[in-house]
Amino acid sequence: MLSLRPPHTTFPRTSPWLRWGRLGGAAAPHCLSAAAPALAPETAAGPGSVSFPILVNGCTGNMGLSVAEAAVHRGLHLVPVSFSSREKVKRTIQVEQTDIRIYGPSAREDVLSSVADEFPDVIVVDYTAPDSVNSNAELYCKLGLPFVMGTTGGNQQLLYKSVQDSKNYALISPQMGKQVVAFLAIMRIFAEQFPGAFSGYHLEVLESHQASKKDTSGTAKDVIASFEKLGVPYDMNRMVKIRDPDQQLEMVGVPKEHIEGHAFHLYHLTSPDDSVSFEFQHNVCGRSIYAEGTIDAAIFLHRKVQSKDCKRIYSMEDVLREGYMP
Ligand SMILES: NC(=O)C1=CN([C@@H]2O[C@H](COP(=O)(O)OP(=O)(O)OC[C@H]3O[C@@H](n4cnc5c(N)ncnc54)[C@H](OP(=O)(O)O)[C@@H]3O)[C@@H](O)[C@H]2O)C=CC1
Numbered sequence: 001m002l003s004l005r006p007p008h009t010t011f012p013r014t015s016p017w018l019r020w021g022r023l024g025g026a027a028a029p030h031c032l033s034a035a036a037p038a039l040a041p042e043t044a045a046g047p048g049s050v051s052f053p054i055l056v057n058g059c060t061g062n063m064g065l066s067v068a069e070a071a072v073h074r075g076l077h078l079v080p081v082s083f084s085s086r087e088k089v090k091r092t093i094q095v096e097q098t099d100i101r102i103y104g105p106s107a108r109e110d111v112l113s114s115v116a117d118e119f120p121d122v123i124v125v126d127y128t129a130p131d132s133v134n135s136n137a138e139l140y141c142k143l144g145l146p147f148v149m150g151t152t153g154g155n156q157q158l159l160y161k162s163v164q165d166s167k168n169y170a171l172i173s174p175q176m177g178k179q180v181v182a183f184l185a186i187m188r189i190f191a192e193q194f195p196g197a198f199s200g201y202h203l204e205v206l207e208s209h210q211a212s213k214k215d216t217s218g219t220a221k222d223v224i225a226s227f228e229k230l231g232v233p234y235d236m237n238r239m240v241k242i243r244d245p246d247q248q249l250e251m252v253g254v255p256k257e258h259i260e261g262h263a264f265h266l267y268h269l270t271s272p273d274d275s276v277s278f279e280f281q282h283n284v285c286g287r288s289i290y291a292e293g294t295i296d297a298a299i300f301l302h303r304k305v306q307s308k309d310c311k312r313i314y315s316m317e318d319v320l321r322e323g324y325m326p
């Protein structure tokens with residue numbers, strides 16, 4: 001049997017992922033999202049009916065395409081251009097009735113500049129690659145294009161600084177799934193309310209994503225930051241990152257049809273004497289939870305820009321707090 005136990009961990013036998021692995025996956029509750037707190041229903045500030053231009057950068061990729069499709073379904077005006085990291089790339093992608101023209105890096109600034117002139121109220125959404133985060137953000141800021149950054153990784157400090165210095169508008173979040181965002185918020189509040197509550201405990205973290213994912217889960221990093229405030233130091237190098245489809249099927253219990261698009265996270269805490277353990281998990285199959293959350297984020301940001309709100313940099317928690325839940 002496959003074992004995911006990394007060299008330095010004492011992962012308990014009761015780990016749900018191992019249990020699900022033994023069950024062969026089929027009977028397991030695969031797609032449970034993190035339990036969300038009961039938040040306010042949609043209010044006047046919530047999504048409602050609105051339309052504005054949206055440019056999705058990274059339409060050649062999985063998230064870019066999902067967001068572009070969700071944008072059309074939600075009645076937004078999809079700007080028919082997107083970008084690639086390659087100069088020589090398939091030139092158009094069809095999203096519903098719209099043909100999206102794909103440009104290479106050398107045309108990026110000219111094309112975006114024309115978009116800014118032609119669609120002054122456009123919102124840009126970025127789902128590209130970790131190594132593009134900072135250069136893309138700098139360009140959006142230079143051209144005054146408000147953006148939703150869904151792409152993870154890059155230099156996050158520099159990302160925030162670019163937005164602050166330019167006084168541009170941006171919503172930045174490594175996690176757009178609203179129920180998962182609520183879970184992250186709970187962990188943050190938990191840590192603020194009870195700092196050091198888990199001092200001495202030992203933390204193990206496992207995350208499983210499609211093999212094409214390049215970086216470590218940004219969501220896991222966020223949860224770990226809360227655990228650290230709760231008194232549990234964690235070396236990121238110890239995180240178990242599962243990208244192998246066979247392990248995902250047999251051990252993690254990812255349904256076959258979601259091997260190419262899933263995000264399973266498991267955090268396990270053990271007390272110093274092993275007498276107490278806690279487990280938190282959030283398992284997402286597919287990408288619709290992120291695509292829908294991204295459209296809510298874009299609508300939220302559009303409203304902030306239109307009202308000339310002074311905060312300018314937002315998180316997904318800000319979106320939830322304004323009634324965009326569920
Ligand atoms: N915030 C959230 O909730 C979520 C965040 N993500 C994050 O989104 C990012 C993308 O994920 P995913 O769609 O699965 O990845 P994919 O690899 O499927 O797609 C990324 C796409 O970005 C394109 N790309 C790379 N560099 C550039 C660039 N400089 N300019 C324009 N396009 C570029 C690539 O196309 P090409 O090869 O043509 O350049 C590729 O098609 C990752 O960082 C991931 O972690 C994913 C899911 C949810």
Ligand SMILES: O=C(O)C1=N[C@H](C(=O)O)C[C@H](O)C1
Nearest residue numbers: 152174213216217218219263
């Ligand atoms: O690449 C993905 O797929 C995902 N990336 C985000 C992350 O790194 O946290 C969010 C989710 O895990 C899916």
